[in-house]
Amino acid sequence: MKKFASAEHLSFSYDEGGYVFKDLDLSFEKGELTAVLGHNGCGKSTFAKHLNAILLPSGGKVYIDGIDTADEERLYDIRQKVGMVFQNPDNQIVATIVEEDVAFALENLGVPPEEIRQRVDDALKSVGMYKYRFHAPHKLSGGQKQRVAIAGIIAMRPECIVLDEPTAMLDPIGRGKVMETIKKLNREYGITMILITHYMEEAAQCGRVIVMDKGKVIMDDAPDEVFSHVEELKSVGLDVPQATELIYVLNKKLGLDLDTHITDEDECSELIAKLLS
């Protein structure tokens, strides 16, 4: 697989303040579904904003599909390739009607009207919001708004979507729906997804998990491998999925030596069943 996005020796500082990160190397392959974890202020959101040239590196380089993000002439190519979804769905919806909002990016890109129509319909169908196309955004639930925001990005036909805590403000049902949509888009359209999240259960559903702390990547592996380092994660202020936690606590209290490479309920219950029999 080829590298789609890569940061090389990336450094960044806001104004005169200290560096948010220094000499960061990180890359993403095409079609990957990656979760980025980290405590508040670890630099994950700042890093995300480098991926579509909202922020430019203070040092080092970021390449998207071979294009240097500092290349101003290719700015809109980069932004079209890498879409971004933010935490608060209210603050990223521009228009007063759902379908108008989904069309916003395409109108900016100067796509012909008939094609906009087609792509807007496709995008709304792919996130399951087609029947709400004439609704006013403020009448939708948080999860629905967030899916509209995702549709607005999908309509650009991006190769990668960076989602900065897209489920943080949603109720459990909305969160589940958004996560389902993210996985579906990754699976069916092969869109590279970079998901910044605080929910370990969501990270466990990804193919790769990156853990950041104080501007450094401290873990970068498959989810079960990352979450098996329970103590290390706790030391940087992170949790592990409940299933992993349960096995960890059992191990500790009963002096067992169960495998902590477990991230979901099914595996966990199987393991406990085996233990009890």
Next chain:
Amino acid sequence: MLRDITLGQYFPGTSFVHRLDPRTKIIITAAFIATLFIGSNPVCLEAGAVFCAAAVIVSRIPVKMILKSLKPIIMILAVTSLLNLFLINSGIPIFEWKFIKITYTGLRTSIFMVVRIALLVAGTSLLTYTTSPILLTDAIERLMSPLAKIKFPVHDLAMMMTIALRFVPTLIEETDKIMSAQKARGVDMDGGRIADKVKAVIPIIIPLFISAVRRAGELATAMECRCYRGGEGRTKMRQLKFGVSDVLAILFSLYFMAAVILVNIFL
């Protein structure tokens, strides 16, 4: 309590008036207003009233709604009519008592002004009742687009209107939340004197402003992420199209109003 406020005053429907191109409706409304102001003969107003009534009937907007739109201006109408009635002293007197003098001209002007303003408001209300805010914004942008040649920021204005419309309900909801939060902390919102009431607004306004500024920042980033770069090279999904009915409506209205103005000049 604030949640009941509706956005604009659009009254959805599928009548002939609703289906007209919003640009057509703006042009006709503008012509209608012009006719009302040029016309100094009662015939003009009568014709205007007939035209307005006909439009209301065709649009199937309940007459109650039109009357409701006149409610906020009742005071203005009352003051205008009284001023005209008492301050115009020329013409044939019909009533005299001490310093009060009502003349025929005064009475006539008074009625004339009231009808003129009422028709003006009713006509423009009909426009906003039958056209959704987003179509209205679109139409204004397109009608004003020639001004872009002299560097007038037409697109920017339209964008500002769209965003304002989009955020009205969001900010209302936010105000509601802030009010509840401040009440929970013991701020007395319904406090007696005017000075107290004004003071009570401060703890609502300040958080609301801060939040609005933060929202604006986030929205700007989100818009940049979606390749926004102003009006240049922008296309539109919804294409406004003048149809046969638009041409007919405009021709009919303009002929009608031209006729009214001509009548006004020669009568």
